Amino acid sequence: MRNNSTDGDGHKSCMYKKIFAADATPISILVADDEELMRQSVKELLSLYNLNCTLVKDGQEALDILAEKTFDILLLDLLMPRVDGFQVMKEVKLKYPNTDIVVTSGEATFKNATLAMRHGVKDFLHKPYVPSELIKVINNLIEKREMKQKLDEMSRCIHASEKRYSFFVNNSPDIIYMLDHNGYFSFVNKRATELLGYKQEDFIGHHYSKFVHAEDIEQAHFAFSSSWSNVDIAQKVEFRMVPKFQEQELRCFESRSIAIKLDASEIPDRNSTEKLVGIYGVARDVTEQKRLDKAIYFQVYHDALTELPNRVLFQDRISFAMSQARRNNKKIAVMFLDMDRFKVVNDSLGHIAGDKLLQKISKRLQLCIRDSDTLARVGGDEFNLMLSDISSKEDVNNLVDKITQSLESPFIIENNEIYVTFSIGTAIYPEDGDNTETLIKHADMAMYSIKGKGKNGHEFFSQKINGLHGGDLSIENGIRKALQENEFEVYFQPQYDVKSEKISGVEALIRWNHPQKGLISPDDFIPLAEETGLINDIGEWMLDASCLILQNWIKSHSVLSNITLAVNISASQIGTDNFVNSVLGTLEKYNIQPEQLELEITENTLMQNMDIVVDKLKQLATHGILFAVDDFGMGYSSLSYLQALPLNNLKIDRSFISTIQVPGDKNSIITAMVAMAKEMGMNIVAEGVESKVQVDYVKAIGCPTVQGYWYGSPMPTDKMQVIALKQLANNQLRTA
Ligand code: C2E
Ligand code: CA
Numbered sequence: 107m108r109n110n111s112t113d114g115d116g117h118k119s120c121m122y123k124k125i126f127a128a129d130a131t132p133i134s135i136l137v138a139d140d141e142e143l144m145r146q147s148v149k150e151l152l153s154l155y156n157l158n159c160t161l162v163k164d165g166q167e168a169l170d171i172l173a174e175k176t177f178d179i180l181l182l183d184l185l186m187p188r189v190d191g192f193q194v195m196k197e198v199k200l201k202y203p204n205t206d207i208v209v210t211s212g213e214a215t216f217k218n219a220t221l222a223m224r225h226g227v228k229d230f231l232h233k234p235y236v237p238s239e240l241i242k243v244i245n246n247l248i249e250k251r252e253m254k255q256k257l258d259e260m261s262r263c264i265h266a267s268e269k270r271y272s273f274f275v276n277n278s279p280d281i282i283y284m285l286d287h288n289g290y291f292s293f294v295n296k297r298a299t300e301l302l303g304y305k306q307e308d309f310i311g312h313h314y315s316k317f318v319h320a321e322d323i324e325q326a327h328f329a330f331s332s333s334w335s336n337v338d339i340a341q342k343v344e345f346r347m348v349p350k351f352q353e354q355e356l357r358c359f360e361s362r363s364i365a366i367k368l369d370a371s372e373i374p375d376r377n378s379t380e381k382l383v384g385i386y387g388v389a390r391d392v393t394e395q396k397r398l399d400k401a402i403y404f405q406v407y408h409d410a411l412t413e414l415p416n417r418v419l420f421q422d423r424i425s426f427a428m429s430q431a432r433r434n435n436k437k438i439a440v441m442f443l444d445m446d447r448f449k450v451v452n453d454s455l456g457h458i459a460g461d462k463l464l465q466k467i468s469k470r471l472q473l474c475i476r477d478s479d480t481l482a483r484v485g486g487d488e489f490n491l492m493l494s495d496i497s498s499k500e501d502v503n504n505l506v507d508k509i510t511q512s513l514e515s516p517f518i519i520e521n522n523e524i525y526v527t528f529s530i531g532t533a534i535y536p537e538d539g540d541n542t543e544t545l546i547k548h549a550d551m552a553m554y555s556i557k558g559k560g561k562n563g564h565e566f567f568s569q570k571i572n573g574l575h576g577g578d579l580s581i582e583n584g585i586r587k588a589l590q591e592n593e594f595e596v597y598f599q600p601q602y603d604v605k606s607e608k609i610s611g612v613e614a615l616i617r618w619n620h621p622q623k624g625l626i627s628p629d630d631f632i633p634l635a636e637e638t639g640l641i642n643d644i645g646e647w648m649l650d651a652s653c654l655i656l657q658n659w660i661k662s663h664s665v666l667s668n669i670t671l672a673v674n675i676s677a678s679q680i681g682t683d684n685f686v687n688s689v690l691g692t693l694e695k696y697n698i699q700p701e702q703l704e705l706e707i708t709e710n711t712l713m714q715n716m717d718i719v720v721d722k723l724k725q726l727a728t729h730g731i732l733f734a735v736d737d738f739g740m741g742y743s744s745l746s747y748l749q750a751l752p753l754n755n756l757k758i759d760r761s762f763i764s765t766i767q768v769p770g771d772k773n774s775i776i777t778a779m780v781a782m783a784k785e786m787g788m789n790i791v792a793e794g795v796e797s798k799v800q801v802d803y804v805k806a807i808g809c810p811t812v813q814g815y816w817y818g819s820p821m822p823t824d825k826m827q828v829i830a831l832k833q834l835a836n837n838q839l840r841t842a
């Protein structure tokens with residue numbers, strides 16, 4: 107390590123500041139000279155400056171030691187034995203380019219000097235030289251070496267930073283680009299090729315409009331021209347870019363661009379006022395983000411199961427349609443569609459089947475409407491429909507017909523045939539409401555009104571409906587309360603054997619003793635109970651209550667102890683898991699023979715839920731329980747279709763009997779039904795026999811059993827008992 111402690115001479119250290127610098131790096135010097143004296147004097151001189159050196163006496167030795175050790179400086183004599191200075195130069199230049207050569211020679215000819223310089227020699231000292239000359243040369247060399255080192259370092263840094271820069275630019279997740287004054291690409295990074303399929307050179311020299319989607323070109327023009335006029339503000343714009351290959355998808359970018367400004371010192375032409383040289387921009391690929399946004403938007407405004415608009419979007423559409431209708435003096439229809447008996451499907455086939463059914467239904471409904479109409483799913487089995495721009499109620503009626511027709515064929519779900527009907531209510535804007543909420547509410551009320559009337563139909567909202575249900579849509583809560591507070595009661599209607607004119611059975615019919623409204627008929631609450639599922643509780647209660655009464659009749663040896671008890675069962679009840687066990691359990695609880703119980707199921711229930719009911723009915727039938735088809739003739743079912751079921755009794759709907767008014771009236775359908783039932787070995791009951799003419803008619807065509815007001819209306823238990831006793835007395839009187 108050199109330092110300036112050995113030399114107190116301030117002058118020297120000032121002159122040769124590189125040699126004497128405190129932070130000077132150690133220098134290795136090789137001296138090759140064949141003159142012993144020369145070598146020693148150099149060594150001594152250098153040691154004065156604390157510079158170490160190695161001495162060799164000819165060219166060969168120099169090359170040998172260079173092969174082993176690195177030297178910074180070589181002081182080289184030219185004329186030496188064996189290998190001379192020129193040869194050494196050649197080899198050093200080739201093999202050790204970092205070793206700086208200074209020739210020290212007495213042969214200072216011009217030729218030697220040029221030759222030496224050509225071999226890259228750094229300096230030439232003519233022997234004999236003044237010691238200070240050598241020191242000065244060494245000092246200069248050290249200075250140059252250090253300078254070169256610094257330059258090397260600098261260029262290494264620049265190179266590294268350039269590499270880093272190009273790495274960042276090319277590996278940027280965003281497209282980085284530059285446009286010239288006219289909008290032509292002057293630079294684009296590699297990301298653009300990855301995302302759009304073009305090569306980098308496909309962009310260079312081409313106008314941006316070639317790559318921007320036609321529909322977004324206006325925005326792009328606007329943003330780039332703004333970049334020129336608002337130089338300090340980055341311009342944000344969204345546009346789609348057209349990929350090179352057709353099979354690639356359009357990609358959406360969010361670009362920020364800013365004009366590239368040069369400050370005065372960077373402007374080559376001093377007189378030029380032009381300071382803006384182009385546009386620098388970063389375009390971020392937001393295709394995925396957009397897709398996600400779209401998906402989220404879809405989720406927020408659509409029903410996941412059917413992909414139909416949901417309540418929120420529906421209300422939005424109504425608001426929009428209303429504002430248009432107001433301007434154009436048009437009407438719109440808001441409809442509430444509620445599927446009948448969906449609960450049965452869900453309970454008996456499971457939720458997955460229920461979901462599939464809803465999907466298929468929404469597809470069919472969609473086929474019935476125009477593009478401008480909106481169909482939405484707003485609840486389990488509830489749909490809303492808006493018809494924008496209708497001219498009259500007739501348009502709505504036509505659509506309802508179309509929907510009804512489209513639902514005529516059954517839906518096939520997991521090999522089950524399911525028939526679907528809807529209860530539909532409609533409110534018209536502006537007469538039935540001038541805001542979204544009211545319109546939907548009124549459509550809902552109209553729908554409830556049709557439900558109350560036995561479902562499967564359509565009704566327009568009217569002020570009458572408003573009065574009926576206005577303050578009280580809570581029949582549902584009323585039913586719950588009625589079950590808890592025992593407001594229901596069993597009435598019985600007798601069935602008579604035509605020949606013997608004796609009571610053969612009774613049908614249990616429910617009544618609601620409402621504390622305020624009095625006796626409510628089942629027609630006013632059964633459809634709603636079915637809709638809400640409360641029918642299951644009601645049905646269970648009815649079966650239990652009527653079996654208890656029958657047990658009492660049996661225990662007290664009443665005249666009614668041998669009759670058949672007919673109980674109405676709804677589809678939803680059959681669908682429940684424990685239906686079979688519940689029926690069997692009740693019979694056991696009251697010790698009633700299964701042959702004494704007849705379950706009445708409407709023809710429609712049987713038809714529409716064939717797959718669900720068949721198993722359960724068969725199970726119960728093996729125990730001896732009887733089954734009657736209620737309201738037969740209303741469902742257009744063929745008897746052969748019903749043959750799969752264990753049916754004992756056919757109840758001809760009272761609408762057929764009501765066609766017989768005066769003596770001589772005939773109804774060929776009734777005759778055919780009686781004949782068919784007989785052929786199939788089934789009993790037959792004529793329902794709704796109200797007059798003597800009807801009694802005579804059914805007797806004449808050979809109908810074995812009758813039920814109707816002529817024989818007795820539904821009545822409370824006590825009265826039923828009294829009637830039975832009277833009849834017994836009459837019969838006994840007659841036989842007596
Ligand atoms: P349904 O099963 O067809 O019952 C016969 C209905 O016809 C009864 O009406 C009865 O009062 C009425 N009726 C009987 N004879 C005559 C007649 O000569 N002329 C006329 N015009 N009508 C007659 P109700 O009791 O009002 O019951 C109506 C419907 O409510 C029943 O029709 C049945 O479908 C349902 N229902 C009644 N009780 C229950 C029940 O406990 N469970 C279920 N699921 N449904 C029930
Ligand atoms: Ca019945």
Ligand code: CA
Nearest residue numbers: 736737757793
């Ligand atoms: Ca009936």
